[in-house]
Amino acid sequence: MIAFEQLNKKYGKHKALENVSLSIPKGRVVALIGPNGSGKTTLIKSFLGLVSLNSGDIFFQEKSVLKQSDYRKHIGYMPQISRFPEHMNVKQLFDFMRSLRKDVKDYDWDLYDKFEIKKLEKKRLNALSGGMRQKVSAALALLFKPQLLLLDEPTAGLDPKSNEVLKSKLLNFASEDRLIIITSHILSDLDDLVNDVVYLIDGKLKFYESIESLQEKTKESRLTKMIAERLEMKN
């Protein structure tokens, strides 16, 4: 579904991405992990066209996305937002996003209901707590039933109950013709959710493997342990 070909990105002298090539088929839930500054966000941002590459190409459904904007119709992105327009309330944000996406008529209000966002409708977005903002972001990302879902640290700041709600929603949402990519530091949140792991380190792709193959190689059952073990191995 998406393919990265020989991506290179430098910020000044610092190489944020170095010859990253990766092809991910649909129907998977992929964890994109790596230490801080390993290039996870840069990879996601380059896919969204927010970061311009030094070289390389990115494909979505066999078409190059560079300098395009239309492909983003099919993408739900859950960023970490710290500021909204000052006087915008929750309802206005949802109205606004829907007015930007006139092409979509059929919405997914599932998370909106489960997170009880309706109760907050009149609240100003900037007055919401970090966790509430995450909930709003998550509900927005899923609202348009995207084929590709990009989640940037979705569970940071969520309480355990909401965490479970989000997780079960994601499991439900994953299907044959969809792809979910999640970046997270909290690996335990990703257990029994993800099928594949992409590991980046210093802007280079360390490995891209399915959970089954990781389990087989490391004989471990928990994601944290698997990855720790896997990093000890060569290639």
Place this chain on the structure above:
Amino acid sequence: MGKIVKYLTIDLMKNWVMIVFTALLFLATLGFFALEGQNEKAVIGLLNLSLLLVPMLSLIFSITYYYNMYDFLLLILAQPIKRKKSIFSLYLSLLIVFSLSITIGLGLPLVLFNPFSTSYLLLLCILLLSAVFIAIALWAAVYTNDKSKGIGLSLLLWVYFVLLFDGILLLGMYNFAEYPIEKYVLFFTFLNPVDLSRIMVLMQTQTAALMGYSGAIFKQFFTTQQGLSIAVLLLVSWVVVPLMFAFNKFKKKDL
């Protein structure tokens, strides 16, 4: 694009800075007309006040606004929206709100108390000037990656356009006073939108008579239809050029 402009404009209209700015302009305009016996003096006072205030507020407010909107811009850009559209919407929203504020705060009382061409010209100049400085602010904001740097840069730009440029120009005029420099001085004022607006309005008033030989040359130029049109066009190009730089940089920028 209309949708983004609509939502941002409504949001901006509720901003207390804009409300205070409008009220301040309104009160100042009333005050000038109440205190000055002659309308023309009031107009000149207003000209001086708004030439200081409007560029500064346009610059600082717009730059802060850009940084505050940064996260939200990212959210918009993750939708099928072109980059140019998003930044243009931001510019347009700021422009609409500043124009409304200036028209209500300055224009309305001005036209009521002094319904002559000088008032309309002053209003036009100040509107254009805020358009210029919002454009410059966006350009500065796109070039700097940090809010405090951006605000620092905008303050420097303000000092340059409002104080420094005139100082340098005066120094030059003083040193070359022996030479026939009037036409060159005219040309140099084109390089500063603040001076350009100032002279455009001043030349419509009696004050022009007090400005010596340069004043005569200026008067000759700025009182003709042609001269005025050229000056307005120059101001418009002061909007377009920084805006183009800002847009082009924004299109390639890593967000």
